[in-house]
Amino acid sequence: MGAILRSSALICLIAWGTQLQAQTVVQPGQIAAVPRTETLRPASVTIASVPEKHESRTHRLWVGSMFALAGGSAFDAATSWGKYEKNSLLASQDGTFGAKGLGLKVGLAAAIITPQILLRNHPGIQAKFTFVNFASAGAFSAIAVHNMSVPVAKN
Secondary structure (H helix, E strand, C coil): CHHHHHHHHHHHHHHHHHHCCCCCCCCCCCCCCCCCCCCCCCCCCCCCCCCCHHHHHHHHHHHHHHHHHHHHHHHHHHHHECEECCCCCCECCCCEECHHHHHHHHHHHHHHHHHHHHCCCCCCHHHHHHHHHHHHHHHHHHHHHHHCCCCECCC
């Protein structure tokens, strides 16, 4: 009876052993698969996030709007240089636009752009910043066009 029992156990082990799946060899560059069982919850792992086309377009427009803002501010400063300045905050002691006004204009542009760079990862905020930047660039450009009609100060 013992021999029959041992041979039956051996047959069962061989039969069940052929049912077991061996781990396959992982080739270089191949991602190893994790076996899923009822006790393990499937994990949602993101390896890389690919931005949607809309997000990419909004990002490019936002970056372009920052350049437009800087360009409009520079255009305004260039057309104001050496001319009489009505804004007393920007005027030098002799009443013209100079280094003091340029420093304030650069500071204003930096005050508008710096928070945008710091908050750039907040969802949906780049579109709002894009609007503010283009509106500011338009205002600076309109002032620059007006400055072209102002005569240069005679010292």
